[in-house]
Amino acid sequence: MKPNRSFTTTCLQKQCIAPSVYELRFGKPDTFAFMAGQFVLFDVPLLDNEADIQPRAYSIASTPTEQDLLFVIKLVPNGRASRWIEQALDAGMSVRMQGSFGNFKLDSAPEKQYLFLATGTGIAPIRSQILSALKEQKDTRQMHLLFGVLKREDLFWMEEWRGLEEQYPNFHAHISCLSGEADWHGETGSLQERLPQILQEIMTPSVYICGAPITVKELKEQCLALGIPKSDVHFESYV
Numbered sequence: 001m002k003p004n005r006s007f008t009t010t011c012l013q014k015q016c017i018a019p020s021v022y023e024l025r026f027g028k029p030d031t032f033a034f035m036a037g038q039f040v041l042f043d044v045p046l047l048d049n050e051a052d053i054q055p056r057a058y059s060i061a062s063t064p065t066e067q068d069l070l071f072v073i074k075l076v077p078n079g080r081a082s083r084w085i086e087q088a089l090d091a092g093m094s095v096r097m098q099g100s101f102g103n104f105k106l107d108s109a110p111e112k113q114y115l116f117l118a119t120g121t122g123i124a125p126i127r128s129q130i131l132s133a134l135k136e137q138k139d140t141r142q143m144h145l146l147f148g149v150l151k152r153e154d155l156f157w158m159e160e161w162r163g164l165e166e167q168y169p170n171f172h173a174h175i176s177c178l179s180g181e182a183d184w185h186g187e188t189g190s191l192q193e194r195l196p197q198i199l200q201e202i203m204t205p206s207v208y209i210c211g212a213p214i215t216v217k218e219l220k221e222q223c224l225a226l227g228i229p230k231s232d233v234h235f236e237s238y239v
């Protein structure tokens, strides 16, 4: 018998954390199981016709042992789910979802060092993977996160990354804004520009890439061109 993959969950919290970016928290149904890096499909109604339902994929940003399901979602102009999230979804609402799905999972060969590359809300499955590895698997290998956004105002969860760096000496967060801004004293440039330099610090990387399709494609090709075996380049594209 196939396991039941369809669940009803309740939205617990909806918060705008950066321009057009919402952090959403849902209750975790008792029998719902997933692995770090996987995603769910939400049933998304059309705003003007609730009977018209389509699925939309969202990566789970929380870890399997965290109490709630956490998501971070970037709204796109006139998108079905984007309009629904902004204008209809609210704390207390019941929502149908299916899951869990996906093969963007940690391949925990202990001799490899993790390199996580994320742009924007591509950080969602990567947060789950990093926290899972550090807190749940007590993994002590070197882990580098390269998180890139366009502008400083697009950054979120910064305190959490800095807190993890303090707590876990094997975790290093490199946060980069594409454009240098007067009040930004951190790293600048694209992930593509930063990648060769960061790879000099990592002997045998196991790479995890997530974000917009074009960036994911370019980073993947760059990793392969820099000699990383295909089996060590894992990716999820937000198509």
Ligand SMILES: Cc1cc2nc3c(=O)[nH]c(=O)nc-3n(C[C@H](O)[C@H](O)[C@H](O)COP(=O)(O)OP(=O)(O)OC[C@H]3O[C@@H](n4cnc5c(N)ncnc54)[C@H](O)[C@@H]3O)c2cc1C
Pocket: 039, 056, 057, 058, 059, 060, 071, 072, 073, 074, 075, 076, 077, 078, 079, 080, 081, 082, 083, 102, 121, 122, 124, 125, 236, 237, 238, 239
């Ligand atoms: C495995 C996976 C995981 C994902 N996880 C996340 C995540 O964690 N966070 C996240 O932010 N996103 C994630 N995504 C992306 C997400 O699934 C949606 O694609 C995104 O939120 C846009 O959905 P939407 O319904 O708002 O837009 P859609 O309605 O799908 O529209 C997408 C775009 O097409 C345009 N469009 C729509 N209809 C038309 C039309 N008829 N003609 C021309 N243009 C049109 C819209 O204006 C919009 O720009 C993930 C995708 C995948 C595949």
